[in-house]
Amino acid sequence: MGKIIAIDGPAGSGKSSTAREVAKRINFVYIDTGAMYRAVTLLTLENNIPIENTEKIIELARKLDIHFEWIDNQHHTFIGSRDITQEIRTREVADLVSPVSVIPEVREHLAALQRRMGEKENIVMEGRDIGTNVFPDADLKFFMVADLRVRAQRRIGDYQKAGQKIDIDEVIKILEKRDKIDSSRAHSPLKKADDAIELDTSHLTFEEQVRKIIEIIQKG
Ligand code: DC
Secondary structure, three states: OOOOOEEEOOOOHHHHHHHHHHHOOOOOEEHHHHHHHHHHHHHHOOOOOOOOHHHHHHHHHHHOOOEEEEEEEEEEEOOEEOOOOOOOHHHHHHHHHHHHHHOHHHHHHHHHHHHHHHHOOOOEEEOOOHHHOOOOOOOEEEEEOOHHHHHHHHHHHHHHHHOOOOOOOHHHHHHHHHHHHHHHOOOOOOOOOOEEEEEEEEOOHHHHHHHOOOOHHHHH
């Protein structure tokens, strides 16, 4: 087993970009578990599967052939040979991803995949339940939080990259809804692990967030 750094927190807390940069600087493999839930959601949408049809969604999750690649210094997500980096950041996916990730069998299967990814290498894994469920014995755990408005502001950038226009109040609504579903689901909800280090990033710059985490990793 390699070294495992778990980074959890709500949407827009800055954890994805921070985790990615930390991994790059300390030369660990970066694993974005949200992208895995988003990939299952994208396939659910593309196959016109209604959210009530959990059996079909579980089947999609079990067949999911997902991997990550760095291309020109950008982190890309693939299903098979298809690059889905942009498609998984759309509003339609964001709207449906929480209900999809409530399904216990989807979670169990993706968590098993995630554990396998952590078997050999040193990794920075980022998500909602990494420190609590996927790797409760992680070497270090971080829980990143930020004010809702700050988080919404950060998320707007994601939609813009995916070519979608959206205003801040709408993003706030989407985030609130997702937080509620993510935190209240029965199976591995979004929750700070008792031994996680909480980091409020509302007033930190990106560089400060990255440095703070690396400092703690290097001390440990
Ligand atoms: O981090 P993100 O916004 O890309 O995550 C998308 C959704 O995936 C999030 O709303 C809940 C779900 N998710 C999860 O349930 N467990 C994880 N470990 C990661 C993401």
